[in-house]
Amino acid sequence: MGEWCQNHHAASGLTKKVLQSTISEREAEKQVIEFVKRHVGTYTPHLAGNSVYMDFIFLKKYMPDLASLFSHVVVDVSSVRALCIRWYPR
Numbered sequence: 001m002g003e004w005c006q007n008h009h010a011a012s013g014l015t016k017k018v019l020q021s022t023i024s025e026r027e028a029e030k031q032v033i034e035f036v037k038r039h040v041g042t043y044t045p046h047l048a049g050n051s052v053y054m055d056f057i058f059l060k061k062y063m064p065d066l067a068s069l070f071s072h073v074v075v076d077v078s079s080v081r082a083l084c085i086r087w088y089p090r
């Protein structure tokens with residue numbers, strides 16, 4: 001984990017909570033899969049967010065069953081923002 005991530009997640013308490021958790025990576029993946037299936041229905045969901053492509057790479061590596069539920073199309077709002085700035089400068 002990079003220095004910024006280490007500092008940020010330590011300050012927020014996330015690192016400590018993860019280290020204290022009794023939920024395995026596999027169990028976490030299973031729980032998220034159940035959540036996605038419960039809320040998505042028959043649609044293939046898109047992973048969306050700010051600079052989310054690296055998150056998708058993480059899922060493919062560490063949670064491949066979860067990653068397989070998502071479309072190959074990633075909706076990256078940081079790309080949308082960059083295009084809006086270029087197309088509609090102030």
